[in-house]
Amino acid sequence: MDLRAEVENRRTFAIISHPDAGKTTLTEKLLLYGGAIVTAGQVAARKRARSATSDWMELERERGISITSTVLQFPYHGRTINLLDTPGHQDFGEDTYRTLLAADSAVMLIDAAKGVEPQTRKLFAICRARRIPLFTFINKMDRPTRDPLELLDELENVLGIGAYPVNWPLGGGETFRGVYDRETKELHTFERTEHGAKRAPVSVAGVHDEKIRALVDEGTYKEFIDGIELLEGAGAPFERDAMLRGDVTPVFFGSAMTNFGVELFLDRFVKMGPSPTARLDASDTPVEPDDEHFSAFIFKIQANMDPRHRDRVAFARICSGKFERDMTVKNARTGKEVRLTRAMKLFANDRESIDVAYAGDVVGLANPGSFAIGDTLTDSTNVRFPPIPAFEPEHFALVRSIDTGSYKSFQKGIAQLREEGAIQVLYPFGQTRIEPILAAVGALQFEVVKFRLESEYNVKTQMTTLPFTLARNVSGEPDAITGAQLPSNARLVEDWDGAPLGLFESEWSMRLAAEWNPRLTFEPFATRGLASAVAS
Ligand code: G4P
DSSP states (O other): OOHHHHHTTTTEEEEEEOOOSSHHHHHHHHHTTSSOOSSSTTHHHHHHHHHHHHHHHHHHHHHHOOOOOOOOEEEEEEEEEEOOOOOOSSGGHHHHHHHHHHEEEEEEEEEETBSHHHHHHHHHHHHHHHHHHHHEEETTTSSSOOHHHHHHHIIIIIHHHHHHEEEEEESSSGOOOOEEEETTTTEOOOOOOOSSSOOOOOOEEETOOHHHHHOOOOHHHHHHHHHHHHHHHOOOOOHHHHTTTTTTTEEOBTTTTBBBBHHHHHHHHHHOOOOOOEEEEESSSOOOOOOOOOOOEEEEESSSSBBBOOEEEEEEEEESSSTTOOOOOEETTTEEEEEEOOEEEEETTTTEOEEEEETTOOOEOOOOOOOOTTHHHHHHHHOOOOOOOOOOOOEEEOOOOGGGHHHHHHHHHHHHHHHHSSEEEETTSOOOSSSSSEEEESSHHHHHHHHHHHHHHHOEEEEEEEEOOEEEESSEEEHHHHHHHOOTOOEEEEEETOEEEEESSSHHHHHHHHHHHHTOOOEEETHHHHHHHHOO
16 A cells, blocks of 8 residues: 555544543444454453553543543454544543544533533643534433533534534434434434343334334434434534534434444544644645655653563654654754664554554554654654643642652653653752752642652652742842742742743732843743643
8 A cells, every 4th residue: 555545545534522521432343343352351361351450541531530641443344443442531631622622523422411521621622722523423212311412512502513413313222222324314223222232223214214214203203303304404514624624523323332323423424524634844834644754642651561671662643654663853953863673552551563554543662762752753853843831830838858869760750751851850040950949830740749759769858838829930130030029929940941930829920020120021932822721
């Protein structure tokens, strides 16, 4: 297959949802239909097995959150699907943001009884900012649900995205009997199968078939027909371009747990969903996915993923060209050449080496410290992707190692966790770097860092929360920066690369600093709009 055909075959997406909407279940069923696993329960079982073997996962389990992130690849109807697993907790916004940067589309999973939930809104804001195509799967139709028209209304009014139902449910909860496909004008009937590994039988008939009427009571049938007529009469026709711009979302109804609607969704998703498209580099030049030059960017680094392999894996999303094992590429940030020897695909704890991969694919690279988040890897001379922005932190804490004997491990741990993007690390401006100030979007990140320093680096730490709530980039002449006069409750710090930042307890304190220092500017991070959308 040539490069273009390989690229057009790829579908790289992530699922976004509020915890408990059924992401694990849907992921598992997608893998089941994709033939990547043979029985349902494997993903959940692996999730449980992992929590049993690793203390780190214990933290995750206790909090009922999913912070594991794997890239699952499987073939489906001749296509190659890459499913990027996003962390499930709201405090991990930055991590999720970076994963969504690597996706070409997203599937928004909604619990039919609950509709749009807070976490759905936050993750949607990230997709909206990137304008990636979004598919919607309304799950748990086998249980009592809200009115489907009301759910569509919520997508339009709460999220501001046009909703185009690809199929429409016949009944809901106890009366759920299937979905009507608006394009093929077929009804796929639902049969309650045991919660388990079997594929649900699906049979098809015309919508005005007497058999359908016989499936439901008069009221349910009337609601169904009224709904269909309303959609056909008032709803706008589906426009693929509007979907590609992220203005309209195709909506599917189903029940992941009972396997219903998952195959219908997957069939349509591989047809309608986008293949990798051109990505803009830092100078706004499009890099076409079928360009013969290889390019990729690192969107995630994870240390100590598995206690059995105490190493670090950098995940690279390929944007153009072909990856071949042992190829030599350049890291555009450092200018150094790197040989990509140990490239791998990860499935839960299993690793498999990769020989070739194409735009849209993700490869895990053993990382001997040569990669950082946002790095561009390429064999072209001039491609460099824009840096991945750090979110504006809203929580700050001073961290110190309790046991002075482990100071070296402490420094190593802090450096590696920063490199992974688990935390931002600041120091008092212009001073010897001894005690870092950690900065995060969500306060839970501090606990994660504390826990990981102890379990992975054997370092006990003490964290002292600092009262700042705002960080601002500070710019001006060097003498104005070193001579800055700040209110007593504010602080001048520097980030890892030495760039000055002001930390403030309030907007008021920040404005006072601006008044006192007319030669300095105090600017919000470029991601502020996004961060506040995510935080609200
Ligand atoms: P998450 O990853 O989004 O947090 O959700 P997960 O898949 O773990 O699902 C949350 C709960 O919702 C699970 O129940 C799961 O079985 C259930 N669920 C998922 N999809 C459906 C569906 O289509 N219909 C119904 N009725 N339930 C669904 P649990 O009791 O927490 O776990 P389990 O004992 O079933 O594994």
